[in-house]
Amino acid sequence: MARLILLGTATAVPTPDRGPTSLAVEGEDGFVVVDCGENPLRHLARVGLAIERLRGLLLTHFHPDHVAGVAPFLQSLWLLRREEPLPIFGLREVLGQVWDLLSLFRWEGWEGMFPVEPMVVEPEVGARVAEIAGLRITAAPVDHSRPTLAFRFEAAGGGAAAYSADTAPCEPVVELARGADLLVHEATGDFPGHTTPAQAGQIARRAGVQRLVLVHYPPFPEHYDRWLEEARAAFKGPVSLGRDGDVYVW
Ligand SMILES: [Zn+2]
Numbered sequence: 001m002a003r004l005i006l007l008g009t010a011t012a013v014p015t016p017d018r019g020p021t022s023l024a025v026e027g028e029d030g031f032v033v034v035d036c037g038e039n040p041l042r043h044l045a046r047v048g049l050a051i052e053r054l055r056g057l058l059l060t061h062f063h064p065d066h067v068a069g070v071a072p073f074l075q076s077l078w079l080l081r082r083e084e085p086l087p088i089f090g091l092r093e094v095l096g097q098v099w100d101l102l103s104l105f106r107w108e109g110w111e112g113m114f115p116v117e118p119m120v121v122e123p124e125v126g127a128r129v130a131e132i133a134g135l136r137i138t139a140a141p142v143d144h145s146r147p148t149l150a151f152r153f154e155a156a157g158g159g160a161a162a163y164s165a166d167t168a169p170c171e172p173v174v175e176l177a178r179g180a181d182l183l184v185h186e187a188t189g190d191f192p193g194h195t196t197p198a199q200a201g202q203i204a205r206r207a208g209v210q211r212l213v214l215v216h217y218p219p220f221p222e223h224y225d226r227w228l229e230e231a232r233a234a235f236k237g238p239v240s241l242g243r244d245g246d247v248y249v250w
Helices: 041-046 070-079 092-103 171-177 197-207 221-234
Strands: 003-008 022-027 030-034 054-058 086-090 116-120 127-132 135-141 149-155 160-163 182-186 212-215 239-241 247-249
Touching: 003 041, 003 182, 022 149, 054 070, 054 127, 070 086, 070 092, 086 092, 086 127, 092 116, 135 171, 149 171, 160 171, 171 197, 182 197, 197 212, 197 221, 212 221, 221 239
Parallel strands: 030 054, 054 086, 086 116, 160 182, 182 212, 212 239
Antiparallel strands: 003 022, 003 247, 022 030, 127 135, 135 149, 149 160
16 A cells, blocks of 8 residues: 655645645655655645655656755755655756756755765656655656656555656656556646646546546636546546645555
């Protein structure tokens, strides 16, 4: 059994109750955080994830609403006296940009800083990421305005979840999400490099997943019912608009 927890569900325009899209995925031996548009520490505390069980950070792409929280997150972990190394997984280019960003904070001078390890993921469908936290994690390159990875998480006891990241509808997500219990897909709308709720429903149907959760959707509550209807017209399984703090067991 594993859990996927939505730490944030917003686009780059947060609202009082929705922060930038970010997930925690928990296996039998800890959890990983996926994307870090803001420091996730208080969100993790709110959903009851003990920071000592953090095993890694996965980054989908280098847009501010997905990476701007990395530096303050690491600063918090340093001040909490973390000792365990923290691997950060992502595309080579993304890790390079993140390390450039961190260098501006002169973090090499943070006395007693724990090791932070850049772990390069290749841009291939099904690329191996890690076996960590009791999860087998793979990735696929998707179709966004910057190099971007989607991720798949397989629990030790069976079952899988996938996260599209920011992307236009694309085949690598269909392949990566194939047969998963849960697909978390972005639904920004009809913009280049993004997906509408109807298209997310089509991807979910084609991938044969059990359940679809939409995230990264704009803050227009007057449209929420229509977006759900559009996704449900394409996909017959359960569909929901994710909200910050939602927990899915799979
Ligand atoms: Zn983006």
